[in-house]
Amino acid sequence: MTTALPAQRTVLERFPAGHPRGSWPADEYAAAQRTQGIDAHVVMDLASDQFLVVANATPQ
Numbered sequence: 001m002t003t004a005l006p007a008q009r010t011v012l013e014r015f016p017a018g019h020p021r022g023s024w025p026a027d028e029y030a031a032a033q034r035t036q037g038i039d040a041h042v043v044m045d046l047a048s049d050q051f052l053v054v055a056n057a058t059p060q
Contacts, residue, residue: 008057026051
């Protein structure tokens with residue numbers, strides 16, 4: 001049986017969940033990173049109450 005390792009992620013930026021615009025700043029930042037070729041997306045970190053913009057780490 002083969003098991004896969006969890007993907008390694010790098011946090012590029014953090015945005016407070018209480019921002020008046022919600023996740024929009026994080027979404028805009030992630031979109032800007034994607035235009036530069038970085039596979040970035042937004043996830044919610046419930047423990048810290050923040051939106052995180054993360055990118056999958058490239059395998060070496």
